[in-house]
Amino acid sequence: MASASLLIELHSEELPPKALKALSDAFAAGLEAGLRARHLLTPESVVTAFGAPRRLAVHITQVLGRSPDQRFRQKLVPVAIGLDALGNATQTLQKKLAALGVNLDHRLLKRENDGKQDVLVYEGVREGTTLIAGVQAALDEAIGNLPIPKVMNYQLADGVTTVQFVRPVHRLVALHGHTPLPVRALGLIGGTKTFGHRFHSPGEIAVHSADTYAEQLEREGMVIASFEKRRARIAEELRKAAARLDAQPLMPDELLDEVTALVEWPVVLESGFEAEFLAVPQECLILTMQQNQKYFALQSADGKLLNRFLLVTHIDADDPSPIIEGNARVVRARLADAKFFFDQDRRETLDSRIPGLASVVYHNKLGSQLERVERMTGVAVEIAREVGADVTHVERSARLAKADLRTLMVGEFPELQGVMGMHYARHDGEPKDVADAIEEHYRPRFAGDALPASLVGTCVALADKLESLGSMFSIGEAPTGDKDPYGLRRCAIGVLRMLVEKRLPADLHRLVRHAIEALHSSHGALRLPAVHEAEWKRHVDVTVAETISFLYDRLRGLLRDDGYTANEVEAVVSLAPTRLDDIVARLAAVRAFMRLPEAESLAAANKRIGNILKKSAVGPRWSAEEAFDPALLMEPAEKSLAEAFGRTARQSEASFAAGDYAGSLTALAPLKLPVDRFFDDVMVNVEDPRLRGNRLALLARLRAQMNRVADLSMLAAG
């Protein structure tokens, strides 16, 4: 059999739209890998994946009719073991040959020297696989490895045989060129027949050849099998339809993907709703259209939402009016709900809803949302003072931040928390930055989300997340493994991103302590066991330490994601910095330092000093500054080090104080020679305790100065 294109299709019931693309890609990749491993593909073979609501298919060009025989060589055993004194095959050799499945005179084996001894080598030819065996194996593997979100059990027509897949599969098409391949999968045998569109294409379609599959499905079956082609067509039709209304369609990728996975033959229709609904905030209207109905909302050039929308159907009707009107009715009922909620909600002010938060449970050990808001407000005010934000507005925003949880709209659309609070706050006449902060305080909502734009919003967003972290850590709900039910990793990353990216002059340790103490000062109202004050204090200290260590771990991850090396990150983070606003500057300084020719040897020296000090067993009250006495410097090398240190320290410290971290580290460069010489010439651990103490003090001072910006020992090789 010559090479030809291969086509495999699984024709199924409607597949889960959110998984379709991944299933289709994995199916194609799995088949390709399986066939390639069996040498059934050529380097020029082209793989095309098809994915539609009722089918997963793969088309691969230049698939061989049989994989070529493969020459191979195999070392068997050393000659000394394989042949006995008479030159006959030993049992060991006979077993080896039997295992290879060859019946061969051992005298035909090659001998070669592997560098140590002569070994017997078999040179053989492995027969190629037949196409059918290769496809069968590849298909089994591809199906077995599909990323099926929830596996379904179902029975074949006999009502007994159970099969597992995503949804029931009814046809298996397998063609090599024009030739059907009787491979088996999911209780089906490969053939040529499939089905087209569920409604527009009655009866079976006989696929003539692998290469006519896509075209036949489109022409005879009213199915565009290619996911990309359908997606592109939908996007194009949406743009065209929008252009007729002088509008832009809102086409989020996920929605476009989902709709592409819901139709085999896309037809874009326009429908609409009454203009009165436009009084409802756009976010609600858009969410209703996108999430509940999979519609594409339309915006005019100036960003205003239209009371028209686009829908994608798979029915190509002469008269689409039942579909257009039917959808209009459905969306009208939904928007009427939204409008009702919006009108009802505005009858009460946000402020008047705050006491009602007492009946919204936050966590059974942490009390109600009202108690949480009180803690959050306290923390927000502290942050505002620390970073110089408008304390009154921060306090007001924090107090109102969760009040929209009591509104009907947020009850119906939880995704709109914050957004509705902003709208209702505006309606109540709250200051603009207060209203904005209510929306912003949930940010960043997901990885890569925008941070709050305003300083007021930033303070409340920090308080929101610090309160969550502090409270949950206090009651032992820290994330473990991949379990993070309260989203604390996201909270931590939010806090760190705000402090780092917004360069906030806030003390991380103090903020964490505020959040945790806020919880413990309100413990009377909480279902926490009552314990002695001393125990509380100890518990607070432990929780603060745990929370901060959790934050530093996330910080390491964040910085690594930003492209800094593990050593660079460790050099900075291991100093346990309380302020994160200068962390980027410190990292930049570390990078600049590492480019100095002296860097490596200074880092190594720093590490060495660290080790010496660690072993020296100086007491906890020992102070290098007090212990150092220049009069005790004896050796020339230590004198010159002390002298060089005096000079560079002044310069390094001046740069550090001016915020010039790179300058502060660069100033250390002249220390390389004196330091090297010191270690060459001077013995630190001498008998005389005064001399030894003095040398340790010199080194300790040196190290402290070197590690002002970052712990340079972390940069040492090895």
Added chain:
Amino acid sequence: MITFQEAILRLQSYWNDQGCALLQPIDLEVGAGTSHTATFLRAIGPEPWRAAYVQPSRRPKDARYGENPNRLHQHHQYQVVLKPSPPDILEIYLGSLRALGIDTLKNDIRFVEDNWENPTLGCWGLGWEVWMNGMEITQFTYFQQVGGLECRPITGEITYGLERLTMYLQNVDNVFDLVYTRWKDRGVEKILRYGDVFHQNEVEQSKYNFEASEPQLLLSQFSVFEAEAKRLMDAQLALPAYESVLKCSHTFNLLEARGAISVTERAGYIGRIRNLSRAIAQSYLESRARLGFPMLAEAARREAA
């Protein structure tokens, strides 16, 4: 135009032709047709089964004093179960829409993934909600587990929301305006509307659910029904025990509507009902096994003939 009861008649006739036993609703308060023994228990074990029935379904929390055009204390489901689920079940289902006069080439019928789970019954399944022009008209589920037991063979469950479906077919926006039936009285057209039949019930049941029910009484009833279910199960009476579980479940729904169950307590009550459901499912399976799965033997005989 098709009236509310004509829609039921057409579905009855259609599913009659598909070999379904046309059953009556279970005569106990339930939230969905799934709770009927004809679904919950018959989905368990290897025996074949086909049934269809209307099930009045009570959802105390959804009560709206008869003032909301779409929400009801009690709505009606048309429930079909086919076990084992035949390979052409979706085509058979689409036939039922055509029987209702729906043209599938003029209306956009879509199967949109929607997996179903009922933690109190220990059930889950995979399937779709069926959309017609953007509105959900049917819930379609391939049962995977019932009462914590794996389904072999699986049951295909089709649940039509009769009010939604007929509101759509009659083009009305308020459920109480639905034409329940119409007839001619001495040449004069007469109409009975859904509201004429059910509105007062909606008003009074809403008052009961939210204002007049007695939480203390309900709480003690819950415990009594729970104890009774356990006692009956010990006596190997799976069916009567199941009825006590349904009473527990409805009592729980009433308590929840009354706001008498806190968020923390809620999980505890659901857990208690789930444990009972699991025990009953197991007990029912064993009782059928003791009988030698009689309907399976019947099917096997027909298969052989």
